[in-house]
Amino acid sequence: MANKQIDVIVVGSGLAAYMTAKHLSERMNVMIFTKLTKQNNNSNLAQGGIAAAIRSDDHWVHHFEDTIEAGVHHNNRDAVTILTMEGPRAVQSIIDEGMEFDYEPSGKLSFGHEGAHSHRRIIHAGGDQTGKKIMEFVQKRVNVEMKENETVVQLLAHDNTIYGVQTIANDGSRNVYYAPSVVLATGGAGGLFYYTSNDPSITGTGLAMAYEIGAKLVDLEFMQFHPTLFSIGGKAVGLISEAVRGEGAYLVNNAGEQIMKGKHRLEDLAPRDVVARVIYKEIQKGNRVFLNISLVENFMSRFPSITSLCKQYGISLEKNLIPVVPGAHFFMGGIETNIQGETSVEGLYAVGEAACNGVHGANRLASNSLLECLVFTKRVAECIMRKGSVVENIQLVRNNKNTPYSPYFPLPKKREIQQKMMDYAGIVRTEEGLLTLKRWLQQYERAWEFPLQYEQKEDIEIAQMLQLCFLIVQSALAREESRGAHYRADFPYVKNEWEQKKVITCKYESQLV
Structure with a gap:
């Protein structure tokens, strides 16, 4: 060394x-x-x-x-x-x-x-x-x-x-x-x-x-989930800034319905957790969600990065619809x-x-x-x-x-961790889902307790990810209320007192x- x-x-x-x-x-x-x-x-x-x-x-x-x-x-x-x-x-x-x-x-x-x-x-x-x-x-x-x-x-x-x-x-x-x-x-x-x-x-x-x-x-x-990640083929490939909605864009489903109408007094400019959950529910119903940009003036000059992203993935801005999905954004x-x-x-x-x-x-x-x-x-x-x-x-x-240790404790693939977290500790959480995820993570406890047992830095990273995922799940289980970005379907209301x-x-x- x-x-x-x-x-x-x-x-x-x-x-x-x-x-x-x-x-x-x-x-x-x-x-x-x-x-x-x-x-x-x-x-x-x-x-x-x-x-x-x-x-x-x-x-x-x-x-x-x-x-x-x-x-x-x-x-x-x-x-x-x-x-x-x-x-x-x-x-x-x-x-x-x-x-x-x-x-x-x-x-x-x-x-x-x-x-x-x-x-x-x-x-x-x-x-x-x-x-x-x-x-x-x-x-x-x-x-x-x-x-x-x-x-x-x-x-x-x-x-x-x-x-x-x-x-x-x-x-x-x-x-x-x-x-x-x-x-x-x-x-x-x-x-x-x-x-x-x-x-x-x-x-x-x-x-x-x-x-x-x-x-x-x-x-x-x-964990804050941004409502509008650019979605192509079931993957999130970029971000559609909230500034787009700030300049007049609004969210619609594949039937053309404005999905934020009546959901919050600020409608499309509601806090991100509110908008993300509305989109999530639309997707759960089998609908696709789009950002309608028809009211945004000078879109291409105002948002050059997003314009470039749309062109890269073959999305025509002339149709004024950009496909979006919510995703993890800010911790x-x-x-x-x-x-x-x-x-x-x-x-x-x-x-x-x-x-x-x-x-x-x-x-x-x-x-x-x-x-x-x-x-x-x-x-x-x-x-x-x-x-x-x-x-x-x-x-x-x-x-x-x-x-x-010899042999090293086996690890899951990074994508498997990410999918489990999205499914069970994502936008809408329940005790049942969190406990399911907790049990899955616990089988790798020996890996996260000894991350430096692995020689490759990629394996060390996965072991450390497993550790943090477990701690997030523990915290999500402990907060039996919905507050801000943490939404529990089984505890949908904010408690009256402000918890420490x-x-x-x-x-x-x-x-x-």
């Missing part, structure tokens, strides 16, 4: 990872790891924009109220205050640095409207290419060492204190990198589900590794952090979708995720810099927990090597 020492290790390649590195790099030595390339992240795929109360007729309090309502009052109100109050300043900061957003012919910023927002406050770049544009902008301004195609497979900790990571490179070599601070910006867990808008690399392994060393995970039952749960990104393990931080500071509650408000990255990465970096960088001498101890977040703690007190 190669021994390399740095100040801060950042795991991930999206906006949260890059913005954290950007803030830290002027004063600290930072290294970024990503399992594939710097393009493989959800930020790069983000079609929606950035929500911020910038317009003169808007106010951060309105944005705060919308975020709380979408989150079904399960939010951490302090975190929401920080997001919505500091958001305009964070957006203005990158504009001042040269980030170019879309403008009206009059020269004013162009503001879009998305579901559950009371005001037009969404700014975009390149139409529906906001994520790609902002990633290109930030990547050019970050000068740190980046290890692409080197997968972090284990976090190293002793006495509840982080001291580094173990990785596997594409050639199979394993390396240890020591650092007193590790930031997980690994994204959410959309890749656990068959239908997803996420990059294939986003499978929740960062959360599973954090759990292994004792970090607290929270709100794992809250509100994650590694529990405070508003500085600190976890329950000393020196371990989490930010972006991997983290859960409570800002999104039970259901994320549209276009709050990129804003979250801009606001909270600065706080994480400031916290790390305040604490400084000191690597202490640590006595390394071999732990039998990581001793390989449930915390899952690791069964291991420490993780040694």
Whole structure:
């Protein structure tokens, strides 16, 4: 193993990872790891924009109220205050640095409207290419060492204190990198589900590794399902941004009926969980669902990425109908952090979708995720810099927990896991379905308890996926109500009292090597 020492290790390649590195790099030595390339992240795929109360007729309090309502009052109100109050300043900061957003012919910023927002406050770049544009902008301004195609497979900790990571490179070599601070910006867990808008690399392994060393995970039952993934041949092949509905598109079934009529006061711009369930019920009836774009002006210039996707798969925009299906999109749960990104393990931080500071509650408000990255990465970096960088001498101890078994315990295929999660822990859940999934997962318990028994990083990933799936199922069973993105058909109503977040703690007190 190669021994390399740095100040801060950042795991991930999206906006949260890059913005954290950007803030830290002027004063600290930072290294970024990503399992594939710097393009493989959800930020790069983000079609929606950035929500911020910038317009003169808007106010951060309105944005705060919308975020709380979408989150079904399960939010951490302090975190929401920080997001919505500091958001305009964070957006203005990158504009001042040269980030170019879309403008009206009059020269004013162009503001879009998305579901559950009371005001037009969404700014975009390149139409529906906001994520790609902002990633290109930030990547050019970050000068740190980046290890692409080197997968972090284990976090190293002793006495509840982080001291580094173990990785596997594409050639199979394993390396240890020591650092007193590790930031997980690994994204959410959309890749656990068959239908997803996420990059294939986003499978929740960062959360599973954090759990292994004792970090607290929270709100794992809250997976947001985006209502409108582009559906071709029974597969989800891309995302149709909510901004399309914000500009006048509406959902219809194959009989031409507007399916959101009478389902919610906001109809097609209702919160995502509501729209996703309506579409799900239509599909369960045997109907197909389409997005009718006939009322959207200048669709092709306004949404170039979606236009390109439609042309790629032979969908004629002249018919004004785009086939859609709901799929896993954004994970509100994650590694529990405070508003500085600190976890329950000393020196371990989490930010972006991997983290859960409570800002999104039970259901994320549209276009709050990129804003979250801009606001909270600065706080994480400031916290790390305040604490400084000191690597202490640590006595390394071999732990039998990581001793390989022979033969290795057999694993299911990744697609089988994703289909099971979609069927039993997806948009509509029941106790019966969740218990069925729990029993199926339990047969692989020996695999997830010893993920490093496997030599191939792909097998380690599957073992870690199984672990996180089990924890999600446990959380979904424990919440006997329907709240936000978590919908139980056997408990369809929100309870009157606001329940506290449930915390899952690791069964291991420490993780040694």
